[in-house]
Every structure is written in structure tokens, then in C-alpha cells.
Amino acid sequence: MGFLGTYLFDEGRWTVHQPAEQAAIPEPWLLVDIHDSDIATLTYRPAGPGSGVAYLGYTPRTYSENSDASAQTDVVREAAGLSVWWAGQRGGASDTERSAKEAN
Structure with a gap:
């Protein structure tokens, strides 16, 4: 069992x-909800152009082999939603900074 x-x-x-x-x-x-060190669910608000839910590592459907x-x-x-969220926390990052976060 992981973290x-x-x-x-x-x-x-x-x-x-x-x-x-x-x-x-x-x-x-x-x-940030970390499950067994293999899945991290990021729920963020406001969602901006994203759905408001992103995953690090495996998605639950991949991890459990259940669609x-x-x-x-x-x-x-x-990535777009999270970069807009991040920019909002920074007091409005430049488009260049936000695009760099989105690309990574």
C-alpha cells in the first residue's frame, strides 16, 4: 500500500x-487527493476552460482497468484549465508564463 x-x-x-x-x-x-501513491486527483475551482478535475499519474479508469x-x-x-487557475493565483501571470505552464 502506498501513500x-x-x-x-x-x-x-x-x-x-x-x-x-x-x-x-x-x-x-x-x-489534491492522493490514492495509493499511483493516482492523484486534482480538483480545482474555478475550472476555467477545464472540467475542474485532472489526474497525475494514472487515471482511475486506467489504474483499475475499468472505463x-x-x-x-x-x-x-x-492543462489549459490548470494553467488559467495557476495564473489567477499569481495575480495574473503573462500569457507567455501561462502558456509555458500549459505546455509542461
């Missing part, structure tokens, strides 16, 4: 959060 942990980033700081529980606070926030375990992931869309 398990759920953390909420809000107002510039990280706090421990309850697993599988959405943040009930005003936006913006980022919730019903999660929706299909549009990596380009989520």
Missing part, C-alpha cells in the same frame, strides 16, 4: 482535508 492523503490549497496555504469530500469554501481552491471508474480525460483541456 494516501488529501490536501486543500486555499488562500495561499495547504491544509489536510477529508478524502472524497468537496471543498465547501469560496473559490479559488485546489484539492466506468472515471470520465475520459482531455489532457490538453485540463
Whole structure:
């Protein structure tokens, strides 16, 4: 068994959060839920051009070999959503900085 942990980033700081529980606070926030060291679900608000959910490592559908375990992931869309979220936390990063984050 690997590492398990759920953390909420809000107002510039990280706090421990309850697993599988959405943040009930005003936006913006980022919730990182790490499952067994192989899957990290990033839930972010506001979602911007993304869906508001991205994965690091495996997606649940790949990890469990079950297409019903999660929706299909549009990596380009989520990279755009996360880069817009990141830019908002920085007080408005330049388009060049945001594009660089989106590409990585």
C-alpha cells in the first residue's frame, strides 16, 4: 500500500482535508487527493476552460482497468484549465508564463 492523503490549497496555504469530500469554501481552491501513491486527483475551482478535475499519474479508469471508474480525460483541456487557475493565483501571470505552464 502506498501513500494516501488529501490536501486543500486555499488562500495561499495547504491544509489536510477529508478524502472524497468537496471543498465547501469560496473559490479559488485546489484539492489534491492522493490514492495509493499511483493516482492523484486534482480538483480545482474555478475550472476555467477545464472540467475542474485532472489526474497525475494514472487515471482511475486506467489504474483499475475499468472505463466506468472515471470520465475520459482531455489532457490538453485540463492543462489549459490548470494553467488559467495557476495564473489567477499569481495575480495574473503573462500569457507567455501561462502558456509555458500549459505546455509542461
